[in-house]
Amino acid sequence: MKKSCDVLIIGSGIIGCCLALELSKMNYQTLNVDFQPTAGAGSTANSCGNVRFYYSTYNGVATAYESAWYWHNWKKYIGMTDPRGTAEYHNTGSVFIKNQVLDWPKVKINFDKVGVRYEEWDLARLQRKIPVCDFHSFYPPKRPEDPDFNQAPGGWLEGACYTPESGYVGDPQLATQNVECAAKAQGAEFIYDARVIEIRRDDERVRGVTLDDGAQIDASIVVNVAGPHSFKITEMAGLSSANEIKTRALRHEVHVVPPPEGYLPEEKGYHTNDADIGAYYRPEAGNRILTGSVDPVCDPKEWVDPDNFNREVSEDQWKAQVYRLARRIPDLPIPNRPSGIVDLYDVSDDWIPIYDKSDLKGYYQVIGTSGNQFKTAPVVGAMMAELIRQVENGYDHDARPLQYKLPHMGLTIDTGAFHRNRKINRDSSFSVVG
Numbered sequence: 439m440k441k442s443c444d445v446l447i448i449g450s451g452i453i454g455c456c457l458a459l460e461l462s463k464m465n466y467q468t469l470n471v472d473f474q475p476t477a478g479a480g481s482t483a484n485s486c487g488n489v490r491f492y493y494s495t496y497n498g499v500a501t502a503y504e505s506a507w508y509w510h511n512w513k514k515y516i517g518m519t520d521p522r523g524t525a526e527y528h529n530t531g532s533v534f535i536k537n538q539v540l541d542w543p544k545v546k547i548n549f550d551k552v553g554v555r556y557e558e559w560d561l562a563r564l565q566r567k568i569p570v571c572d573f574h575s576f577y578p579p580k581r582p583e584d585p586d587f588n589q590a591p592g593g594w595l596e597g598a599c600y601t602p603e604s605g606y607v608g609d610p611q612l613a614t615q616n617v618e619c620a621a622k623a624q625g626a627e628f629i630y631d632a633r634v635i636e637i638r639r640d641d642e643r644v645r646g647v648t649l650d651d652g653a654q655i656d657a658s659i660v661v662n663v664a665g666p667h668s669f670k671i672t673e674m675a676g677l678s679s680a681n682e683i684k685t686r687a688l689r690h691e692v693h694v695v696p697p698p699e700g701y702l703p704e705e706k707g708y709h710t711n712d713a714d715i716g717a718y719y720r721p722e723a724g725n726r727i728l729t730g731s732v733d734p735v736c737d738p739k740e741w742v743d744p745d746n747f748n749r750e751v752s753e754d755q756w757k758a759q760v761y762r763l764a765r766r767i768p769d770l771p772i773p774n775r776p777s778g779i780v781d782l783y784d785v786s787d788d789w790i791p792i793y794d795k796s797d798l799k800g801y802y803q804v805i806g807t808s809g810n811q812f813k814t815a816p817v818v819g820a821m822m823a824e825l826i827r828q829v830e831n832g833y834d835h836d837a838r839p840l841q842y843k844l845p846h847m848g849l850t851i852d853t854g855a856f857h858r859n860r861k862i863n864r865d866s867s868f869s870v871v872g
């Protein structure tokens with residue numbers, strides 16, 4: 439067992455692996471520890487892998503749009519051939535239905551500032567592009583037990599915004615393994631089936647971790663990238679009350695249904711965000727449709743213990759999501775049996791991540807990804823590696839938050855937006871949209 443490293447990264451999900459790759463390129467000796475048996479087997483494995491650019495803040499849009507370079511140039515980013523295969527990016531484009539929930543004029547301002555490529559589609563064009571849908575408004579989203587669920591729809595929707603560079607990664611775990619492979623080629627090391635149970639520290643700084651088999655690994659830099667377990671690691675570091683912004687684990691269900699007869703989502707479908715029915719949907723392997731909720735107020739929120747939660751799809755939530763989708767797609771066949779997956783979001787108080795140092799010297803946090811940071815992982819890996827390098831070299835990030843230049847777009851973002859002690863960001867959607 440390895441006894442020391444420069445940087446110990448807790449977690450080998452997509453973000454932990456991207457961070458390992460970038461730090462290794464900077465010649466840090468990194469070691470990721472994960473209790474799963476392989477890379478990307480935590481919440482990343484069940485991510486929908488959607489790559490879309492509409493977020494409610496400038497930084498959200500900028501980091502998401504920067505990520506497009508990586509997904510369009512995945513092989514170049516990985517820089518080698520992974521014997522397990524290479525993750526495929528499905529460049530379907532993304533349709534963002536204009537509706538009462540998401541403030542399109544505000545998103546448009548940020549799209550224009552960042553330079554996102556988009557087209558505005560009027561209702562007629564939307565109908566031509568996706569003829570299987572009924573684009574009446576069904577707002578507000580309801581649950582099937584609501585007596586108004588089947589009431590006549592409201593007027594027609596206005597149209598949509600289409601971003602041609604968006605899409606999805608169908609196998610997020612394979613994408614993570616690709617990054618792990620690239621990181622290993624740079625000298626990064628990984629330990630699996632091992633759980634961090636203690637963060638060792640003294641008055642001055644973090645000193646390393648203890649694993650569940652009793653092994654101690656010394657490291658003067660430790661990074662919490664533990665996904666939905668992030669709050670447990672924060673507790674271990676003794677920092678629960680130090681961070682203004684907290685994180686917790688939210689259970690989330692994603693469902694899969696067959697398409698209407700004759701409709702082939704993998705050929706004709708788009709990734710779609712449709713808050714009018716409280717849903718997102720996209721093509722899924724086998725010409726099926728995958729759908730998840732965008733957290734409408736009518737849906738209960740299940741905050742859970744990440745080590746003890748129900749992994750079975752629930753009849754109730756399946757019905758709610760699939761029946762709502764069936765209002766938008768009237769010919770949707772409704773199977774007798776629910777099918778889908780259950781996993782956890784690591785949600786922050788304002789649904790915006792914490793990408794930051796901490797009050798404990800040498801201890802960093804890449805947490806609170808709130809169900810929407812798969813796409814940005816390569817951007818976040820590079821940004822956090824730079825933040826760690828600068829802070830370790832004496833930069834006072836708390837006094838003057840790092841201004842980070844996104845390498846592909848050349849835009850600069852204020853990383854203070856991801857600070858652990860920021861004020862709750864009232865511009866946030868307070869949902870998975872970010």
Ligand SMILES: Cc1cc2nc3c(=O)[nH]c(=O)nc-3n(C[C@H](O)[C@H](O)[C@H](O)COP(=O)(O)OP(=O)(O)OC[C@H]3O[C@@H](n4cnc5c(N)ncnc54)[C@H](O)[C@@H]3O)c2cc1C
Binds near residue numbers: 478780804814
């Ligand atoms: C159902 C679902 C759908 C999503 N859809 C999208 C989407 O369409 N687009 C998008 O951009 N984002 C999406 N997301 C969000 C995205 O998947 C996450 O933001 C991202 O995967 C988080 O990566 P991570 O590396 O931080 O966390 P994880 O993948 O959860 O990795 C954390 C790792 O830490 C390990 N760990 C935890 N505690 C310990 C410990 N004590 N010791 C050792 N190891 C530990 C865990 O085993 C885990 O492997 C979705 C998330 C979910 C759950």
